[in-house]
Amino acid sequence: MKEPNDCSNIQEIRICIDTIDRQIISDFRKRFEYVKAAAKFKTDETSVKASERFNTMLQQRRQWAEEAGLSPDVIEKIYQDLVSYFIDEELKHWLSK
Incomplete structure (x- = not known):
């Protein structure tokens, strides 16, 4: 993938942005897999919400x-x-166990 300043037109820039966005979405999916895996270590709704960790x-x-x-x-x-x-x-995943 070209660096931003190496792009010679708007189409190249858009292709690079789309590539990055696809990777971000893939990374969010992977993050979600870890979230679901964490559910097995949680004992109640409060531990799922983990408001202190969230903040x-x-x-x-x-x-x-x-x-x-x-x-x-x-x-x-x-x-x-x-x-x-x-x-x-x-929470849905945890409650369905």
């Missing part, structure tokens, strides 16, 4: 965003939505 994770992602030169607010929102979805799915 700590969001703060860490904010820090990583700042270090990467991205908006911490935007990254926090993405992770808040993503992890809330994963928690809901993990």
